[in-house]
Amino acid sequence: MQLDFAVVDDIATQFHGRGRAPGLQIAVLADGKVAHFAGYGVTDCATGAVPAADRFFRIASMSKSFTAAAILQLRDRGALGLDDPVTDYLPWAAGLSGPTSDSPGITVRHCLTMSSGLPSDDPWADRQEEMTQADFDDLLRRPVWGAYSPGTAFAYSNLGYALLGRVVEAVSGGRFTDYLTSELLLPLGLAETTYDYRAVPAGRLAQGYRSTPNGEWEPQTFTAPGSFSAIGGLLSTATDIAKWVAWFADAFPPRDDGDDAVLTRASRREMQQSHRLLPFDVVEDADGRNRLMSKGFPWGLSGYGYGLFVEPASPVGAISQHQGGYPGFGSYMGWHQSSGLGVVAFANGTYAPVAVPARAALEALLLQCQVGPDRVSATEHLRSAIELVEGVIAEPSTLQDPAFSDNVLVDIPLAERITAITAARETMGERTGQTEIELRSPTEAVCRMTGTRGRLDVTLALTPTDPPRIHTFTVEAVPTD
Known part of the structure; x- marks a missing residue:
């Protein structure tokens, strides 16, 4: 059907008017391409550059889906096990003990599902990207304080994903960013996705900003790849994220035809299942009905999969998504699992909450399509x-x-x-x-x-x-x- 993108533009216009970032861009994604693009403001205050589908933004924690895909790829190749303790691969990480004497060891799966017991650590972790491998290993030799016994609760731990990046290095024998580039980005044709801002073509890098008390936009310094790049270090464009989203959506439905050599459909579906339930609140919607909402996130009852939030029972069917926040940037990507229709949004303001308008735009488009919960097919x-x-x-x-x-x-x-x-x-x-x-x-x-x-x-x-x-x-x- 022909979609009316005016609702997307209206939502984005209202959000940009709140002044959360100098620039905002939002794109509707379908079949691996940008079906609609809208941009507001500027991506560089000094040059006056305007939003465009080929602008590179720091995608922040959207990067976690790439890290998780690398782990699943190594799992499928027999190089690691998801239920192996992290210390099997990082034996020097003696500090990774739980808060109690009976806490189990932190496993790879615990880190993937935000169940490691390590505490939520924004914004501390966002400032650690350039930490060297030696300094990171030294951090892990000292006590690393946990909030929960591993495997018992959800807590959004960036450190857990930094551990996954270090596991990739230990298993592959090379740098995490090199592995990700050679084994995922290049095979999937994601030529406009990189961990190094210095590799971005001239004039195409969005500058990140922080709002100062006097209302000015203060440029934020870019960080180079390091031991915390696995948590949120990627830069990408709307056109490349369209390909990434389509690759995940292509995992549905399960079928018998040829599979993918990079990562199987089964593993991509596994990433998009709810493995750890998020804390939730009961809220009353505009119609006076009670609705379960995930605490701290602008969507309904969800779980964390592997590098992705998964809302299995939204009013329009299962949604895979992830938001991102970093010094200078805010981001969001989300897609309808069965149709592949998605939305990606970038803004160049520190922790700009673009997940709110982007998710609203996605749901409005899906309601236009009159989609509902995924239909069951009888054998x-x-x-x-x-x-x-x-x-x-x-x-x-x-x-x-x-x-x-x-x-x-x-x-x-x-x-x-x-x-x-x-x-x-x-x-x-x-x-x-x-x-x-x-x-x-x-x-x-x-x-x-x-x-x-x-x-x-x-x-x-x-x-x-x-x-x-x-x-x-x-x-x-x-x-x-």
Whole structure:
């Protein structure tokens, strides 16, 4: 369908008017390309350069999805295990003990899912990018204080992702930024994504700023790659992020055709699952309904996957996303898992909260598309089972058919089932209308049959055997009020 991008422009105009950054740019992403672009203000106060889709911005914590992808790639190559303690790869990191004597060791998976027990550490970590490998290793030899026992709570730890970057170095034998560039950026054709601001072509680098008390924009000094680059050191453009988003969205749905040599679809889907639930609040929306909202984030109940926030049950279906904040910059990317429609936004003001307008724009576009929660598709065997329902209701003795698992008549004898189904049929009365099907999963369904006096709800589910058989067949009569 043809999208009306005016809503995106209106949201972005209102946000830029609040003066959170000298410049703002927002792009709608579809099929690996920028489908719509809007820019406001300037990306460099000194030169008057204006926003453009090829401008390089510091993408901040959006970088974590790249770090996580590198870890999954090494996992898939057999070079590391997600449940291995970090100290298996960094044996000198003696300071990584939990807050209690019974705390387990911090694992790679703990770091990926923000479950390491290390405390939230913005904005301290954002100023550590240039830390040398020697200084970082020395930091890890000393006590590193934890807030929680690893694996028990969500806490947004940049240090945890710096640890992942150091693990990549230990396993690969080279610098983290070199590994990421050679094994992810170049194979995926992300030529406009880099960890080094000095590599950005002249005139295309957005300058970051901090707002001063007297209302002026103070330029922020760029930092070079170092031991904390894994947490947020990438610079990129809207056009490259469009490719990155499309690569993740292409992991859905699961299918049989050729896979990706860089990182399998299964691993990309794994990154986009909710592995650690975020703390949440119950809030009342404009319609007076209660809604669960993740604490500190402008979206609904979510979890953290691997380098991505995942909102599995948003009103429009599952959303993958990540915001970013850094000295001089704010950023956001988010996309609808099933359609791949996404939004990316950059601003050149310190911690500019662009996630708020960008997420609102994404949801508005998805509502235009009239998308909803992802639809369930029935397996071929479930479709065949559904076709048997009306026959069983008409003649319950057919429950002896081989399509039914042995447990069906062991759990409730045939005579008892015949009596119950006959009574339920009487409650329903004469059939009216077509049977309605509610798919609860690819192997479970509820068939609703209406009649003159009531309704029958028939629930059925299949076994995992070959061939699948019906192991659940319940009939509930619902009288008309």
